[in-house]
Amino acid sequence: xxxxxxxxxxxxxxxxxxxxxxxxxxxxxxxxxxxxxxxxxxxxxxxxxxxxxxxxxxxxxxxxxxxxxxxxxxxxxxxxxxxxxxxxxxxxxxxxxxxxxxxxxxxxxxxxxxxxxxxxxxxxxxxxxxxxxxxxxxxxxxxxxxxxxxxxxxxxxxxxxxxxxxxxxxxxxxxxxxxxxxxxxxxxxxxxxxxxxxxxxxxxxxxxxxxxxxxxxxxxxxxxxxxxxxxxxxxxxxxxxxxxxxxxxxxxxxxxxxxxxxxxxxxxxxxxxxxxxxxxxxxxxxxxxxxxxxxxxxxxxxxxxxxxxxxxxxxxxxxxxxxxxxxxxxxxxxxxxxxxxxxxxxxxxxxxxxxxxxxxxxxxxxxxxxxxxxxxxxxxxxxxxxxxxxxxxxxxxxxxxxxxxxxxxxxxxxxxxxxxxxxxxxxxxxxxxxxxxxxxxxxxxxxxxxxxxxxxxxxxxxxxxxxxxxxxxxxxxxxxxxxxxxxxxxxxxxxxxxxxxxxxxxxxxxxxxxxxxxxxxxxxxxxxxxxxxxxxxxxxxxxxxxxxxxxxxxxxxxxxxxxxxxxxxxxxxxxxxxxxxxxxxxxxxxxxxxxxxxxxxxxxxxxxxxxxxxxxxxxxxxxxxxxxxxxxxxxxxxxxxxxxxxxxxxxxxxxxxxxxxxxxxxxxxxxxxxxxxxxxxxxxxxxxxxxxxxxxxxxxxxxxxxxxxxxxxxxxxxxxxxxxxxxxxxxxxxxxxxxxxxxxxxxxxxxxxxxxxxxxxxxxxxxxxxxxxxxxxxxxxxxxxxxxxxxxxxxxxxxxxx
Ligand SMILES: Cc1ncc(C[n+]2csc(CCOP(=O)(O)OP(=O)(O)O)c2C)c(N)n1
Numbered sequence: 001x002x003x004x005x006x007x008x009x010x011x012x013x014x015x016x017x018x019x020x021x022x023x024x025x026x027x028x029x030x031x032x033x034x035x036x037x038x039x040x041x042x043x044x045x046x047x048x049x050x051x052x053x054x055x056x057x058x059x060x061x062x063x064x065x066x067x068x069x070x071x072x073x074x075x076x077x078x079x080x081x082x083x084x085x086x087x088x089x090x091x092x093x094x095x096x097x098x099x100x101x102x103x104x105x106x107x108x109x110x111x112x113x114x115x116x117x118x119x120x121x122x123x124x125x126x127x128x129x130x131x132x133x134x135x136x137x138x139x140x141x142x143x144x145x146x147x148x149x150x151x152x153x154x155x156x157x158x159x160x161x162x163x164x165x166x167x168x169x170x171x172x173x174x175x176x177x178x179x180x181x182x183x184x185x186x187x188x189x190x191x192x193x194x195x196x197x198x199x200x201x202x203x204x205x206x207x208x209x210x211x212x213x214x215x216x217x218x219x220x221x222x223x224x225x226x227x228x229x230x231x232x233x234x235x236x237x238x239x240x241x242x243x244x245x246x247x248x249x250x251x252x253x254x255x256x257x258x259x260x261x262x263x264x265x266x267x268x269x270x271x272x273x274x275x276x277x278x279x280x281x282x283x284x285x286x287x288x289x290x291x292x293x294x295x296x297x298x299x300x301x302x303x304x305x306x307x308x309x310x311x312x313x314x315x316x317x318x319x320x321x322x323x324x325x326x327x328x329x330x331x332x333x334x335x336x337x338x339x340x341x342x343x344x345x346x347x348x349x350x351x352x353x354x355x356x357x358x359x360x361x362x363x364x365x366x367x368x369x370x371x372x373x374x375x376x377x378x379x380x381x382x383x384x385x386x387x388x389x390x391x392x393x394x395x396x397x398x399x400x401x402x403x404x405x406x407x408x409x410x411x412x413x414x415x416x417x418x419x420x421x422x423x424x425x426x427x428x429x430x431x432x433x434x435x436x437x438x439x440x441x442x443x444x445x446x447x448x449x450x451x452x453x454x455x456x457x458x459x460x461x462x463x464x465x466x467x468x469x470x471x472x473x474x475x476x477x478x479x480x481x482x483x484x485x486x487x488x489x490x491x492x493x494x495x496x497x498x499x500x501x502x503x504x505x506x507x508x509x510x511x512x513x514x515x516x517x518x519x520x521x522x523x524x525x526x527x528x529x530x531x532x533x534x535x536x537x538x539x540x541x542x543x544x545x546x547x548x549x550x551x552x553x554x555x556x557x558x559x560x561x562x563x564x565x566x567x568x569x570x571x572x573x574x575x576x577x578x579x580x581x582x583x584x585x586x587x588x589x590x591x592x593x594x595x596x597x598x599x600x601x602x603x604x605x606x607x608x609x610x611x612x613x614x615x616x617x618x619x620x621x622x623x624x625x626x627x628x629x630x631x632x633x634x635x636x637x638x639x640x641x642x643x644x645x646x647x648x649x650x651x652x653x654x655x656x657x658x659x660x661x662x663x664x665x666x667x668x669x670x671x672x673x674x675x676x677x678x679x680x681x682x683x684x685x686x687x688x689x690x691x692x693x694x695x696x697x698x699x700x701x702x703x704x705x706x707x708x709x710x711x712x713x714x715x716x717x718x719x720x721x722x723x724x725x726x727x728x729x730x731x732x733x734x735x736x737x738x739x740x741x742x743x744x745x746x747x748x749x750x751x752x753x754x755x756x757x758x759x760x761x762x763x764x765x766x767x768x769x770x771x772x773x774x775x776x777x778x779x780x781x782x783x784x785x786x787x788x789x790x791x792x793x794x795x796x797x798x799x800x801x802x
Contacts, residue, residue, distance in 0.1 A: 025322070031084050032291075036054070038050045038095065039292050041098055042098070047098035049297065054290065055288055055290045055316065058320070059288070060079060062263035067082070067137055072138045074140045079185055080119075082185075083139065089109075092350040096358060101358040103357075103358075110570055115144075119142050120140070120142065133540070143562050147191075148563055151527050153199060154206075154531050155532040156182035157210035161207075163178040171540065173540070188220065188228065192228050211271060211274045222300075235254050235282070250279075253284065256285075257317050290312070291313075362399050372426040376415075386414060390407070408430045412430065443573075444568050445569045446609075448631050450710055456659070458657065468648040469645040472646050473504050473508075473642040476506040478648070479620035482653025484513070492518070492545075492546065492582075493521070493545060505642075526556040530559045533564075533577075550639075551593060553601070564607070565632070567632075568607060580632070580635065581634040583637070584638070585639055585677075586638050588639040589769055589774070598636075608633055613657070615641050615646055620652070659707055661703075662704075666699040670695050672723065673725045674724070675727040698720070702714075705738070709742070712746075718743070719752050722753060723792075729778045730761050731762060732761045754795065758790070790802065
């Protein structure tokens with residue numbers, strides 16, 4: 001849509017233009033009414049927390065006119081008007097989200113898992129298969145941490161560049177020659193986040209079609225632009241990024257957020273240069289307001305001056321749009337009042353409807369529970385506690401499923417005293433509802449199920465008859481080459497990955513063979529390397545994002561944890577980003593090149609697979625598997641393994657190592673010793689020394705920390721040895737504790753043990769540099785030997801004296 005003030009300049013007829021404006025105005029006031037009533041719902045106790053798009057309506061309506069099918073948004077909680085304008089968010093959806101309605105039909109964004117204002121559109125169907133993204137306007141799943149939409153935005157924009165430059169087979173559901181824009185939105189205050197600057201710099205370097213709107217209302221909660229931003233203005237501060245006639249960069253535009261016509265012109269220009277020429281654009285949308293304050297958890301009168309509050313009233317974008325409509329004669333006062341009245345009553349009735357629909361199934365379940373009351377009393381010989389439980393339930397005002405299940409759990413405890421009670425129907429009801437709740441609240445953390453993984457048909461590694469010993473890095477390099485040949489949508493990038501083929505040359509020479517779009521160098525910016533991967537994976541590509549050393553994963557751990565790991569869960573499987581993070585760690589030298597913070601990763605990255613191959617053949621096998629599986633994963637290669645000799649497989653790119661399977665490296669009888677990664681070799685060497693002392697250990701490589709030993713083979717080993725040692729080089733209480741938790745809780749090994757299980761890890765401090773530093777910081781052969789020996793001593797002190 002293109003509009004000018006002069007009638008003769010109009011591309012569309014005056015009537016069509018007027019109709020469009022009034023439709024936009026209707027959405028603006030409807031959206032505002034949702035914000036106002038939504039906030040009230042929180043104060044009345046029906047919603048827990050409310051954050052809305054008030055004061056940002058008009059620029060979103062302008063943006064919407066240039067958002068095409070196939071485009072993506074990576075934004076934040078203020079964008080409700082945009083989604084409403086696109087027909088992707090109904091009024092009742094807004095209220096259902098406010099009530100945390102667990103029903104996916106009524107709350108399509110997250111089935112009640114995310115607080116309102118966090119939006120997503122489905123890229124996957126119920127079975128996890130891709131939908132046709134070129135037929136929809138796409139919104140990548142929002143997250144709450146401010147600025148965290150920026151790394152993903154970079155990847156979403158980069159995908160257009162990749163699709164334009166590479167002719168990828170079967171990509172018509174993802175792109176039309178890279179003509180798609182990645183639209184970003186962010187609040188003015190959140191531009192203070194490091195990730196914002198990192199992403200802006202990277203987009204300027206990469207020249208990708210991102211159009212980022214900064215909704216500037218002068219504040220970040222209570223902190224003003226004066227305290228947030230150099231020169232008090234993000235567009236002023238970023239001036240050096242402006243492109244020139246001779247240099248690439250950003251196109252930086254500034255526009256007032258209440259000026260509909262100028263907004264339209266600005267977005268038209270921005271979308272044209274981004275879509276056609278892949279120029280990144282930053283639109284600083286100023287003079288916006290926040291009429292209801294930041295959120296339902298406080299009022300802005302506490303921190304805004306009277307003058308500011310007065311100004312905000314006058315410059316409310318909806319009011320300004322109204323004044324302009326009247327001034328230009330696009331509608332009469334009566335017409336506008338009619339629109340406003342209708343909007344109010346539409347929102348009121350949708351709110352009522354949303355509340356009633358939310359309560360109806362819960363009330364129905366309550367009625368079902370009440371129907372068991374008499375029977376339960378009778379079967380518990382009129383235990384008065386039953387009546388108390390029902391009385392308490394009756395007093396609950398805003399009824400939730402939790403109240404029913406909580407009552408049920410208390411009843412179950414009473415019933416345990418009456419094992420012959422005839423309450424079968426009640427039990428069936430309780431179990432069914434409990435299972436439904438687990439599914440509603442806890443499903444889809446991983447979309448690949450245990451059953452899928454156990455059913456995975458692995459392809460064994462094959463070798464030439466005559467052993468071909470090469471450095472480990474050759475195995476991984478040649479395997480990557482086979483993978484790049486096989487998958488035309490596979491892309492790898494990271495620091496030093498392109499020209500030199502990574503610092504350990506595991507991709508040596510591949511850029512020459514496959515080009516610099518597929519194997520690319522990046523700047524030193526781990527958060528946006530991860531973000532590139534997330535965005536590319538959301539648009540149908542298979543990225544391998546490299547983090548040069550495991551120790552530096554901390555720079556992107558927040559994005560991996562908040563965005564990637566939660567993606568399937570928070571969208572209930574509507575979006576999945578099967579990104580592979582490749583990194584290398586464990587043993588090398590010093591405080592920042594030999595870390596093994598596996599416990600940290602395990603705790604923060606639930607939702608991803610975490611793999612720790614012992615050598616490069618196993619690592620290659622994992623990559624081959626991951627490319628057949630639709631899940632995000634981290635693969636930690638062993639830093640000291642690239643120059644160790646391995647037999648070169650012949651079926652490179654084909655053989656697979658299934659996830660969640662352990663490997664018994666050396667069978668033994670006395671103690672089960674489990675380990676992974678670099679410490680595994682130490683355990684294997686020590687096994688020989690222990691043998692000389694008459695101690696036989698069963699050495700097990702866990703290799704896949706998440707998923708963990710799906711066939712429960714470690715349990716089998718312990719049921720033979722009845723003794724357990726867990727070895728790694730994380731801090732005490734790190735991954736070793738996780739392993740023990742898996743064995744005790746999931747594999748129920750407690751009763752199999754004859755001796756207390758031992759955990760051997762590195763010291764609590766970071767590993768010191770050099771040979772002595774390593775020996776005294778990390779488990780050595782002597783440490784493993786003594787730990788096993790002590791276990792044997794406990795069993796037979798005479799034979800194994802200390
Ligand atoms: C990483 C992080 N820090 C702090 C917060 C708490 N927080 C939520 S919104 C907000 C202010 C954001 O202001 P701005 O970016 O200007 O957006 P606005 O809400 O004004 O639209 C803050 C500090 C958060 N969500 N994430």
